[in-house]
Amino acid sequence: MTTVEPPPPASAPGGGQRLLRGLARPGAALVSGVLLYASFPPRTLWWLVLPGFALLAWSLYGRRARAGFGLGYLAGLGFLLPLLFWTGAEVGPGPWLALVAVEALFIGLTGLGIAVVSRLPLWPVWAAAVWILGEAVRARVPFGGFPWGKIAFGQADSVFLPLAALGGTPVLGFAVVLCGFGLYETLRRLLAYRRTGTLPRRAMAAAAATVFVPLAVALAALPLVDDSAEDGTATVAAVQGNVPRAGLEFNAQRRAVLDNHVRRTLQLAADVKAGKVPRPDFVLWPENSSDIDPYRNADAREVIDRAAEAIGVPISVGAVVTPDTGPLRNTQILWDPERGPTETYDKRQIQPFGEFLPMRSLVKTISPGYAEMVRRDFGRGTKPGVFDLAGTEVGLATCYEAAFDWAVRDTVTHGAQLISVPSNNATFDRSEMTYQQLAMSRVRAVEHSRTVIVPVTSGVSAIIQPDGTITQQTGMFTPDALVAEVPLRSSLTPATRLGTLPEGVLVAVAVGGLGWMAVRSVRNRRHTAGG
Secondary structure, three states, rough: OOOOOOOOOOOOOOHHHHHHHHHHHHHHHHHHHHHHHHOOOOOOHHHHHHHHHHHHHHHHHOHHHHHHHHHHHHHHHHHHHHOOOHHHOOOOOHHHHHHHHHHHHHHHHHHHHHHHHHHOOOHHHHHHHHHHHHHHHHHOOOOOOOOOOHHHOOOOOOOOOHHHHHHHHHHHHHHHHHHHHHHHHHHHHHHHHHOOOOOOOHHHHHHHHHHHHHHHHHOHHHHOOOOOOEEEEEEEEEEEOOOOOOOOOHHHHHHHHHHHHHHHHHHHHHHOOOOOOOOOOOEOOOOOOEEOOOOOOOOHHHHHHHHHHHOOOOOEEEEEOOOOOOEEEEEEEEEEEEOOEEEEEEEEOOOOOOOOOOHHHHHHHHHHHHHHOOOOEEEOOOOOEEEEEEOOEEEEEOHHHHHHHHHHHHHHHHOOOEEEEOOOOOOOOOHHHHHHHHHHHHHHHHHHEEEEEEEEEEOOOOOOOOOOOEEOOOOOEEEEEEEEEEEEEOOOOOHHOOHHHHHHHHHHHHHHHHHHHHHHHHHHHHHHHHH
């Protein structure tokens, strides 16, 4: 009788294989974050965001909540560590690493939410809404929020950009994230078909729709992008005076910064007189172009007067105002060539740990040198900034405020025909920060269908058309003046009219999906306990 030996048991994967399998999803999450970073300016690789979110979806799909948080946190580190590297340019790696560690927590919680809703039907929709929920929270807390790195801000060159005019940065961001998640879901369905030979038509159609519908809606929104002159034109000049040298130390040379902007404005006046450039209707100076308070220092007032008289048109001057008591004020001053300083706008969204110091006693204990640098806090303004500059209504969103939806929108709802984003990026040297912020202004131009002028102390200053294209820009750390005739517009885009409504709807969708899963989890536990 012949004995048939049973086949040997399949060998278990070795330790090395198990380790590689265990690292696959964490590695994918980390790489997905790096791809998100690479999609941001100064690169024009906006499309990398799609494989970035597809890879993130692969790492999170079907995971438990705790694993989702860890994987999301890794993605946040891969994204924010390089994106925010500039925050440590002058004060060392400590603040940079601390900021990234905290902000990545929000992306970790977002990853948790995405993992949870990935079990729902049509999960890419719920998951994309959860991402927008995470961005909405991050833009508000702590200390007034930090929206830097919103996915919409990396899409200034994207085919999705017209969606900014339809529903603002939340709708633009949602469409991009949905498309990335939908790309993964479509590939997942196709691979399942190869394995099983079965292709559920409805599920496949739904997956494909999450890729193609956002693209189709973006194409349908193209007519909203318009750079025609509804209210005529204005000739505007943006002056970049430059700073003596990059870094925080330039604040010790405040008079030199002011003199640079006066000198470049006097040169502009000479060029106008010589017929080299057209006479502007008004001139825009950057944030901190006068760190010397012109209300308290007669010599500062005198040189600004001289510049205004020479050019013969109003100037919007960025100044630090230092009252005897109370907080400092980051102020834009409307400087008339005949009457001197008239109207003012105080920056409302001020930068934590830069313009004010939360938890001062704790920071003083940990880093007394840093606390000494921010000795006196800036206060917040209370009113939207809209200056009447020679008949043109100019909205003001100072530097950091460009990152906040409300701070730009309400200048337009208060009548702005053109937007100015006066900025001071000298502290961050030649880092990517300048280009990241410039991209925000390009998105804002399309979102509200307004020309956006970006005057910066040290560059990059730019003139941006309502369709988001840059028609003029300066180099970095070079004195210059941009002069251009730009269109003025008064119509409101759907995004401007709707305000926070689209974001609110998407947040409600996210909360609804998370609530649905919570109810299902409770029911499953009761059923298991009862069984």
